[in-house]
Amino acid sequence: MTVIGLTGGIASGKSTAAGWMKDYGAIVIDADRLGHRVYEPGSSGFEAVVNEFGHNLVGADGQINRQLLGGKVFGDPDQMKRLTDIVWPEIRRLAKQEVADLKRRDKKAIIVLEAAVLIEAKWFDLVDEVWVVTVDPGTARERLMIRNNMNADQAQSRIDAQISNKERQQYGYVKIDNSGILDEFHEKVTREWKRLVRRAAQGTPAPKTAATLAATKAASRSAVPARAASSLRLPVPKPSLKAAKAMPAPGARPAPPKPVGSGATASNVTVSRTPVAPVKATPVQPAVATKAAPVKAPPAKAAVPAKASAPKAAPAKAAATKPAVKAPAKSAAKAAAKPAARATVSRVAAPKAAARPAARTTTATRRSAR
Numbered sequence: 342m343t344v345i346g347l348t349g350g351i352a353s354g355k356s357t358a359a360g361w362m363k364d365y366g367a368i369v370i371d372a373d374r375l376g377h378r379v380y381e382p383g384s385s386g387f388e389a390v391v392n393e394f395g396h397n398l399v400g401a402d403g404q405i406n407r408q409l410l411g412g413k414v415f416g417d418p419d420q421m422k423r424l425t426d427i428v429w430p431e432i433r434r435l436a437k438q439e440v441a442d443l444k445r446r447d448k449k450a451i452i453v454l455e456a457a458v459l460i461e462a463k464w465f466d467l468v469d470e471v472w473v474v475t476v477d478p479g480t481a482r483e484r485l486m487i488r489n490n491m492n493a494d495q496a497q498s499r500i501d502a503q504i505s506n507k508e509r510q511q512y513g514y515v516k517i518d519n520s521g522i523l524d525e526f527h528e529k530v531t532r533e534w535k536r537l538v539r540r541a542a543q544g545t546p547a548p549k550t551a552a553t554l555a556a557t558k559a560a561s562r563s564a565v566p567a568r569a570a571s572s573l574r575l576p577v578p579k580p581s582l583k584a585a586k587a588m589p590a591p592g593a594r595p596a597p598p599k600p601v602g603s604g605a606t607a608s609n610v611t612v613s614r615t616p617v618a619p620v621k622a623t624p625v626q627p628a629v630a631t632k633a634a635p636v637k638a639p640p641a642k643a644a645v646p647a648k649a650s651a652p653k654a655a656p657a658k659a660a661a662t663k664p665a666v667k668a669p670a671k672s673a674a675k676a677a678a679k680p681a682a683r684a685t686v687s688r689v690a691a692p693k694a695a696a697r698p699a700a701r702t703t704t705a706t707r708r709s710a711r
Contacts, residue, residue, distance in 0.1 A: 342444055343541050344452045346468030348459040350503050352484035353476045354519040358530045359455045365534050370439050372432055372456035379431040380405045386431045393423060415502055429462045437467055451541065460512050461504060463556050470547040472533070473513030475506040477520045511552035 345367070349355035363369045379386035382403050390405060391398060394413060400406045414420040436454060443452055454468055465471065476484075478500055485496035510516050515533050519526045540547060 342448050342450055342452070343470065343537065343546075344440060344454060344468045345537070346459045346464065346471045347453050347455045347474070348457060348471065348509065348513075349474035349519075350476065350481060350506065350509070351457070351499055352481040352488065353474045354526060355455060355457070355474045357523075357526070358472075358474055358517065358519075359453055361527065361530050362451075362453050362534060365531075367451045367453045368443055369453045369455060370436055372436060372454065372458070375432045375435040375439075376428060378435060379428050380407065384431075386427060389427045390424070393427065416498055421502070425458075425462075429458065432456075433462065433464055433467070436464070440467060449541075451537070460509055460556075463559075465512070465549075465553050465556055470514050470537075471512050471550070471553060472515040472517065473509045474517050474519055475509065476518070477506075480520050512550055512556070514547045514550060514553075 345362075347355055347359055347362075359367075359369050359371075378384070380390065381387060387405065390410070394410060398405050398410055410424070414424045436456070440452060440454070443450055454464075456462070456464065459465075459468070459471065478497075481500055482493065482496045485491050485499060486493065489496070491499075517526070517529045517533065519529075
């Protein structure tokens with residue numbers, strides 16, 4: 342597969358040449374058509390252009406008024422660069438995608454990427470050969486005045502806004518001049534197409550020009566920092582020698598930690614002494630988790646004395662039976678004590694009863710004596 346980058350200045354006739362090459366069997370990708378897709382409403386390019394140059398660019402139909410936009414950027418290099426910084430990367434992305442799709446479908450196809458700004462945008466890496474169509478500025482001005490209905494000053498300002506023919510020719514492997522009549526131009530394009538077909542059949546790629554090689558190298562060098570920045574990673578601190586020895590080998594299982602009380606020391610448990618704490622954070626957690634299990638072992642051993650205390654319940658039962666044996670003795674003693682108390686009372690009450698009759702006798706005697 343061969344990809345031709347066809348470029349040229351305004352009114353040079355590059356679109357006419359692309360049409361003839363399409364008739365010969367080439368697949369043409371029009372970069373200007375891709376540019377229209379960039380301006381479509383809802384796309385990222387549409388939003389970027391409107392935000393950069395103002396919402397007054399959007400017409401009643403919701404589309405960007407490209408004539409109004411052109412009036413803002415043409416003749417002002419700074420404004421033009423602001424626009425191309427938005428549009429060119431989007432066109433390149435779409436063109437690269439279409440070229441890749443065509444290569445997958447037909448590996449023997451000849452693709453023509455027609456792009457007026459191929460050289461300015463430095464899209465050399467997208468193509469295998471660069472074809473440049475030139476025309477003298479006076480002829481280009483006359484064509485613009487007729488085709489685009491411009492006056493001489495407007496046409497000349499459009500020509501001056503582009504690079505010169507001399508600059509373009511430095512990058513072209515095939516150079517076709519279109520300053521003459523249409524038949525001459527057609528003959529030149531047909532001749533170069535036949536040479537291209539022979540090169541493609543022989544598998545001989547066209548050599549790159551010195552300017553193309555230099556521009557390609559410059560573009561690749563400028564793209565390296567962008568790629569490096571996207572893949573930038575923070576440096577990882579190197580562990581110390583002790584930490585490296587303590588770290589397990591890749592793929593090896595860590596040794597089971599010793600339980601507490603079975604020879605474990607502070608050096609085995611404390612891992613955070615090394616200066617690379619984040620690296621050893623992973624080993625520390627398993628060590629602490631596994632050593633917590635032996636700590637709970639003493640409560641399990643304490644269950645053995647609990648079983649041994651079961652025989653001691655017998656004395657408790659025996660002690661409970663002792664009051665039952667002594668209870669009759671105490672009740673007998675109380676029963677014996679009660680009659681004794683009653684006897685004592687009767688003994689005390691007896692003299693009082695005896696004393697009362699005596700008192701009554703003395704009173705009767707005294708009355709009889711009177």
